Amino acid sequence: MALIPITILTGFLGAGKTTLLNRVLKESHGQRIAVIENEFGEENIDNEILVRESGEQIVQMSNGCICCTIREDLRSTLVDLLAQRKSGALVFERIIIETTGVADPGPVIQTFFMDEEIAENYLIDSVITLVDAKHAQQQLTDRQEARRQVGFADQIFLSKTDLISDAEKAALIHRLKHINPRAPIEAVHFGEVALSKVLDLRGFNLNAKLDVDPDLLDAPEAGHGHHDHEHEHDEHCSHDHDHAHGEHCNHPHHHHHDDDVKSFVFRAERAFDPVKLEDFLGAIVNVYGPKMLRYKGVLDMAGTERKVIFQGVHQLMGSDLGPAWAEGEQRQSKMVFIGIDLPRDILVQGLQQCLVPDVQSQASAAPL
Numbered sequence: 405m406a407l408i409p410i411t412i413l414t415g416f417l418g419a420g421k422t423t424l425l426n427r428v429l430k431e432s433h434g435q436r437i438a439v440i441e442n443e444f445g446e447e448n449i450d451n452e453i454l455v456r457e458s459g460e461q462i463v464q465m466s467n468g469c470i471c472c473t474i475r476e477d478l479r480s481t482l483v484d485l486l487a488q489r490k491s492g493a494l495v496f497e498r499i500i501i502e503t504t505g506v507a508d509p510g511p512v513i514q515t516f517f518m519d520e521e522i523a524e525n526y527l528i529d530s531v532i533t534l535v536d537a538k539h540a541q542q543q544l545t546d547r548q549e550a551r552r553q554v555g556f557a558d559q560i561f562l563s564k565t566d567l568i569s570d571a572e573k574a575a576l577i578h579r580l581k582h583i584n585p586r587a588p589i590e591a592v593h594f595g596e597v598a599l600s601k602v603l604d605l606r607g608f609n610l611n612a613k614l615d616v617d618p619d620l621l622d623a624p625e626a627g628h629g630h631h632d633h634e635h636e637h638d639e640h641c642s643h644d645h646d647h648a649h650g651e652h653c654n655h656p657h658h659h660h661h662d663d664d665v666k667s668f669v670f671r672a673e674r675a676f677d678p679v680k681l682e683d684f685l686g687a688i689v690n691v692y693g694p695k696m697l698r699y700k701g702v703l704d705m706a707g708t709e710r711k712v713i714f715q716g717v718h719q720l721m722g723s724d725l726g727p728a729w730a731e732g733e734q735r736q737s738k739m740v741f742i743g744i745d746l747p748r749d750i751l752v753q754g755l756q757q758c759l760v761p762d763v764q765s766q767a768s769a770a771p772l
C-alpha cells in the first residue's frame with residue numbers, strides 16, 4: 405500500500421500556521437486530510453478556529469512540553485489513525501501535523517524514522533515553516549526553537565509581510581537564508597497560497613536534516629538529541645557556515661527548551677463587556693506585550709450571538725466574529741495566555757473586572 409504523506413506545519417507562536425491550514429482545508433475539496441493538532445497549553449483553541457467544511461478529521465493532541473512527550477503521543481496517534489483507516493472507521497489520504505509554536509521539529513521528524521510501523525506506513529512529504537515577518541527577528545534571536553524550525557524547513561512561508569517595510573523583509577530573508585540556504589522562501593498573505601505549494605512537495609530530505617542536527621536519529625537515551633544549542637546567526641555575510649547546526653550539548657541532564665515559556669487559561673461563565681475588555685487588554689499589551697508571546701480565546705461577548713475569536717502576538721491584537729453559539733450550548737469564555745513571566749494575577753483580576761455584572765448576585769446584594 406502507498407505510504408501516507410505527512411506534512412509537518414511548524415513555525416513560532418502566532419506565525420500563521422492555523423491561518424494557512426484553514427486556507428488549505430477550505431481549498432482542498434475532494435482531498436481527505438486528517439489533521440493532527442498539537443497546541444501548547446491545556447486548552448485547544450485552534451480546534452474551534454479550524455474550519456469543518458471539508459469533512460476532514462481533526463485529532464487533538466494537547467500537552468505542555470512537546471519536547472519530552474510528543475514522540476510517544478504522536479507515535480500512538482499515528483498508530484491509532486492507521487488502525488482506524490484500515491478498519492474503514494476513518495477515511496483520509498494524507499495527514500497534516502500542526503505543531504505547537506514552541507515545538508522543536510526535530511523530535512517530530514524523528515518519530516517517522518524510529519518506529520518500524522510508522523516508517524512502513526508514513527512518509528514525510530515536507531516540513532513547512534511559517535515565519536512571522538513582524539516578530540521573527542526577535543524570535544530568532546531569543547528562541548532556539550524558532551531557529552530550529554527555520555533550519556528544518558523544506559519550504560518557508562513568510563506571513564505578515566504586510567506589516568513590515570521592503571527593507572525589513574529583505575533583511576529577514578537574508579537572515580533566514582543564513583540559517584537555511586536550501587528552503588525556498590515565499591511571502592503569503594493570511595495563508596493565501598496555492599495548494600500545490602503546500603501538499604505533495606516531496607521536499608523532505610533526511611540528509612539535509614542531518615546537516616541541521618547530526619544527532620537527529622540517535623536514540624533518545626543516547627544523549628543530546630534535540631536540545632542542542634544553536635549557533636547564533638552571524639550578522640556578517642558568510643552563507644557557507646551559518647546553518648542552524650547544533651553545538652553538541654553533552655549535558656547529561658535533561659533540560660527543556662521551553663522551560664521559561666508558561667501558559668495559563670482564564671475561564672468565565674459571564675459575558676465580557678466589549679468596551680471594558682478592549683480598554684483593559686489594550687493597556688495590558690502596552691505594558692506586558694513583550695512578554696506575551698501568544699494569547700487567544702473564544703469569548704462570550706455581551707451584545708452578540710456569535711462567538712468572538714480573539715488572539716494576538718505581543719502588542720498585535722485582533723478579534724473576529726466566529727460561529728453563532730449553538731442552541732443549548734453553554735455560553736462561556738476561555739482565553740489562553742502563553743508567555744514568559746506573565747502577570748497572571750493582574751490579568752485574572754483585570755479580566756474579571758471586564759465581565760458584565762452578575763445580575764443575580766447584584767439583585768441579592770441590593771437593599772430591599
Ligand SMILES: Nc1nc2c(ncn2[C@@H]2O[C@H](COP(=O)(O)OP(=O)(O)OP(=O)(O)O)[C@@H](O)[C@H]2O)c(=O)[nH]1
Nearest residue numbers: 416417418419420421422423505563564592593594
Ligand atoms: N497582518 C497579518 N496577520 C496575519 C497574517 N497571517 C496570519 N495573521 C494573523 O496572525 C495571528 C496568528 O495567526 P495563527 O494562524 O493563529 O497563528 P499560529 O501559528 O497558528 O499560532 P499558534 O498556533 O497559536 O502558535 C492571527 O490573528 C492571524 O489572523 C498575515 O499575513 N498578515
